[in-house]
Amino acid sequence: MRWKLALVFDKQERRETFHGRTHDLSLTGTGMQTNVNVFSRSPLVLLLAPPPLQAGQRRRIIEIRARQVYAVYSGATSCFRLGFAFTGFKDDGLEVLKQMLSHHSPGIRCKP
DSSP states (O other): OOOEEEEEOOGGGOOOOEEEEEESOOSSEEEEEESSOOOOSSOEEEEEEOOOSSTTOOOOOEEEEEEEEEEEEETTTTEEEEEEEEEEESTTHHHHHHHHHHTOOOOOOOOO
């Protein structure tokens, strides 16, 4: 699934919010593919924006606390792969994510 994702860095890092899309999303973490090498040792906040389940519904933002576990360059896809482990969810975010994942079937993407 390629859902919208924003990385919000710790204020001490003095970095702007970084936007992208998910890759390999699960209940415990997500990957992200980007054109920029982004890495942080500080805790992050991920703002995940899955598409609404029904037409006309508002998009619900899920706020997730996370730590970054890797940032590597992938020659096969010509981009950086970032990995994040979830450490906590705001409010009912975990339940919302469970519901969203149960209603979306993952697509398989291969580079031609």
